[in-house]
Amino acid sequence: MGNKVSIGLLGLGVVGSGIMKLIESQQKELVHQLDCSVEVKSVLVRDLDKARNVNVQQTFLTTDPTDVLEDPEIDVIVEVMGGIEEAYQYTLEAFKAKKHVVTANKDLIALHGTELEETAREHKCDYYYEASVAGGIPILRGITDGLAADKIEKVMGIVNGTTNYILTKMTNEGMTYEAALKEAQDLGFAESDPTADVEGLDAARKMAILGRLAFSTDVALSEVEVNGIKDLELADLEYGEKFGYTMKLIGSAECEDGQIEVSVQPTLLSNDHPLAAVKNEYNAVYVYGKAVGETMFYGPGAGSLPTATAIVSDLITVIKNMRLGVNGNSSLKPRISATLRSSEQRSGQFYLRIHVKDQIGAFSEISTLFNDLHVSFKRILQTPMKQQDLAEIILITHQTSLATFENALKQLYDLDVVQQIKSYYKVEGDAPDEVAGTTKALS
Amino acid sequence: MGNKVSIGLLGLGVVGSGIMKLIESQQKELVHQLDCSVEVKSVLVRDLDKARNVNVQQTFLTTDPTDVLEDPEIDVIVEVMGGIEEAYQYTLEAFKAKKHVVTANKDLIALHGTELEETAREHKCDYYYEASVAGGIPILRGITDGLAADKIEKVMGIVNGTTNYILTKMTNEGMTYEAALKEAQDLGFAESDPTADVEGLDAARKMAILGRLAFSTDVALSEVEVNGIKDLELADLEYGEKFGYTMKLIGSAECEDGQIEVSVQPTLLSNDHPLAAVKNEYNAVYVYGKAVGETMFYGPGAGSLPTATAIVSDLITVIKNMRLGVNGNSSLKPRISATLRSSEQRSGQFYLRIHVKDQIGAFSEISTLFNDLHVSFKRILQTPMKQQDLAEIILITHQTSLATFENALKQLYDLDVVQQIKSYYKVEGDAPDEVAGTTKALS
Structure with a gap:
């Protein structure tokens, strides 16, 4: 690999420009860490003439992907073009040409990540995508x-x-x-x-x-x-x-x-x-x-330089692997096969807001319904509404299965006293004043 | 290294026991990741007969450090004995015997980290200490x-x-x-x-x-x-x-x-x-x-299993390096030399609580003092105290140099109206309601 690692960039938008800037400003540090320089040699763009807010020699730009993907001097491809179809094709071609790939493309990874990782491994290439989740957070x-x-x-x-x-x-x-x-x-x-x-x-x-x-x-x-x-x-x-x-x-x-x-x-x-x-x-x-x-x-979670930081961190890992001769092991872990939990197996606490007819026995009907399903409440709040014949009820349940909660919702729809189910949401954790066992209904 | 990596443990206290438990419970996962098993072969303890809350064969325990440090079958030493002098000696001996070391010993690293890292590098050994700072946080x-x-x-x-x-x-x-x-x-x-x-x-x-x-x-x-x-x-x-x-x-x-x-x-x-x-x-x-x-x-930041997790993560890194044949590079970065900032170069916002004589012109004297030093306030609060002739004053300054603030303190001591400087602390950031420029004195 000599004293220089050459990068091919696919895309020169917000993130691509950030990468160019970061590689330039951190060059001295990169040389220190890697004992070689890192250079962006070629950049695939859609429009050669577009104004750029980054210093890049016009001769480095190209609209032909093969200029980047087939250049034998390029060691690593950084894919920040976004989209799925082209990015997928170019990534496959990069691996086939024995080039490592670093990407920020969450859409691509979410859809084809497993397959692309396998292809990378077959060709002893690295495939890293730290930037695809939560930008600058490692x-x-x-x-x-x-x-x-x-x-x-x-x-x-x-x-x-x-x-x-x-x-x-x-x-x-x-x-x-x-x-x-x-x-x-x-x-x-x-x-x-x-x-x-x-x-x-x-x-x-x-x-x-x-x-x-x-x-x-x-x-x-x-x-x-x-x-x-x-x-x-x-x-x-x-x-x-x-x-x-x-x-x-x-x-x-x-x-x-x-x-x-x-x-x-x-x-x-x-x-x-x-x-x-x-x-x-x-x-x-x-x-x-x-x-x-x-x-x-x-x-x-986003932004030009934070995302670029994650990309360049991945680049450093790839280049270290190149120096050590150990590329292609970025996803060594064996996979287990898993099935989806059913709604009986899923559990949680739930918040529910309903409008009921403001009449004697209304709340009792509702509480009987939940009681029959063995769902208990940690919070209950009933407030009269401006429309005089309605009341708004807020309920927060204790832990129950999703299936049971969905069943309760269905039965609520059928209750005569229920005018409308306004909303329901999952609840996570115990509110601060519930922790010490001092759960109380709001008055 | 064969199909097994042997660990020597120095110390079997809270963290040592956690490591034993974790290596046992994660064994299957470790084999998957590393393609070899990980085994604690020998444990240095102070007292062979002490009751342990972890399963360990009595024959693995020893009170003689050479049993661990000079055992040619042991690849990695995990130092969780604490203290400085002995831990320092044993770590040096481990490197000389070409054994990698993982530690949680912040006292040792804070005092001798740079020197020990150099020794590790000389002997192509790894030295990792993730657990020494903030326990389970990587x-x-x-x-x-x-x-x-x-x-x-x-x-x-x-x-x-x-x-x-x-x-x-x-x-x-x-x-x-x-x-x-x-x-x-x-x-x-x-x-x-x-x-x-x-x-x-x-x-x-x-x-x-x-x-x-x-x-x-x-x-x-x-x-x-x-x-x-x-x-x-x-x-x-x-x-x-x-x-x-x-x-x-x-x-x-x-x-x-x-x-x-x-x-x-x-x-x-x-x-x-x-x-x-x-x-x-x-x-x-x-x-x-x-x-x-x-x-x-x-x-x-602490605890048996969280700290053990950091240790075992380091172990995994060391063993991966062994497999790749690249130990001894754990601290590749070149060091820069730095000097300490002087108090003129250090700046901050400061909180100050003083007791002053509750008399006409008291606050004016104090504010003139700060004004002459070009220190301005973002918060001022004066409250009369139960002792009728005293008032308590709270000040929060805008950004100023530490030297200037210390100078102000010295001059405050000399002011006749100042009965006592109760406390002062550094202040970091702007409080929520100050952010939009709506800084207000509390009434």
Whole structure:
């Protein structure tokens, strides 16, 4: 490999420019660490003439992928072009040409990660993708290296900065969803088409990747249960707050006895939980290991330089592996096969807001219904509504199975006194004043 | 190395027992990852007859260190005996016998880390010590691997669980220092002799190690400025709370232009800072990287299994290196030489509580004093005291140099109206309601 490692860059957008800048500014440090220089030799772009906010010689740019993928002098491909089809093809071609690949492409990894890793291994190539989950947070290393000695039982994360920004504004400033989204868009924290973020799809991709690594099993994107935040009403955040909970879009992955459960859903999180303090556009991933207990990794989930940092960290690992002659082992762990938990096996606490007819015996009917299903409550709040004949009831259940809760919902629909089921959400943890066994109904 | 790696354990206390348990329970997983089994072959103990809460064959125990250090079949030494002199000698002997060493011994690393790393390198041995800082949190990896691509500018940490537990109790339950310490001792979070914890020495050792790794420079323990928590009064925590700050024992290490500043001191931390939410016996290390921005690593700072997890993670790294034939490179980074920042170069915001004679012009004298030194205030609170002729004044300054603040203190002592300087602490960050420029004096 000589005294220089040559990089081919696919894409020169926000992240690609950050990588160019970081490699330039950290060059001295890279030479120190790697005993060789690192140089971006060729960059695939869509438009040669587009203005760039980064210094790059025009002769390095090309619109022909073969200039990058077939250049024998290029050792490592950095794929930051996004999208799936082309990126997939180019990655395969890179491996076939014995080039290592580093990527930030969560969409690609979530869909084709397992297959691409196998192809990489076949060709003794490295394939690293730290930047694909939670931007600048070294969470994938945290899971694969740092916690290598432990059995991971659960991963919970705030892995989408856009939705966390919106939820923070709704919680702290009482903004509506629409107003908070607008502000996020104005500040560049949300895209003009925010669908993938607010519907939870972006978070679902990251949870599929995290679940795959944490449990050494395949997690298909279709196996992730996804609910977004766009139907959230302020009322539910405010009730949560009263009880000591903060609404967050939580990605969760659990594995026990070969059965997995992976979901992304708005969750009322105990204010005592470390994730509840994660604000604005920040990301954090909480990992529960059997031996180590609770750990959490916090940081910027996106952005040009944070993401570039993760990419360059991966690059350093690849180049160290090149020097040691040990590429192709980036995913040594054997995979276990796992099945999805059924709704009988899934359990949780649930928050429920319903409108009932304000008449004698109404609450009694509801409580009998839950009682018959052996579901008990940790919180109950009933408030008369402005429409005089209705009352709003908030319930938070103790731990119960999802199947039982869904059954309760179905039966509630059929009750005459129930005018509407307004909303229901998962609840995680015990609110601060519940911890010492002082659970109380709010008066 | 064959199909088995043999470990020699120095010490079988709380952490040693945890390592035995973890290696046993994770054996299948270790074989999968490493393609070889891992076996504890020999254990150095002080007392052969002591009752153990872990399964270990009596024949594996020895009181003779040479049984472990000179056994040619032992590949890796795990040093969890604590103390300095013996541990230092045994570690040197292990390297000379070409054995790799993994340790949790922060005292030893803080004092002799640089020298021992050099000896390890000379003998092509690995020397890892993830468990020495923040127990189960993979923070050293986070710094050396995950953020390898970035320039770290600042590391701040809550790296002592005992003091964080005490401070949490004082903050949340209004306990005095003495009562909180007593509870911590009863629950096993504080030792019967808590000196090293409450005086900040334990945290100082960890900050020396963190500073050394983050900035690739030598940080002598004597270069860490240390203040503990044993003189903290509830009043200062309560005033802090009123202004939006939480009192934490913060270890801080900064490096800029070859000048370092490393300290451990009680600090009023903005409630908005991610470290402010770290409660009870938990630890967290906040890292500020030039490119990545803010990241934080959170988890258990001590305990048998969490610490054992870090040790076994290091073991896995050592064994992987053995398989790859690349031991002896665990600290490849070149060191820079750095000098200590002078008090003129050190800056910060400061909290100050003084008792003054309650007479006309008293506050004016004080404000003139600060004004003459070009120090301005972000918070001022004056309250009459029960002793009718005295008033209590709380000041929080804007950013100023430490030298200037110390100068102000000296001049305050000489003022006739100042009856007593009760306390002063560093302040970190802006309280939540100051952020938007709405700083206000509390009425």
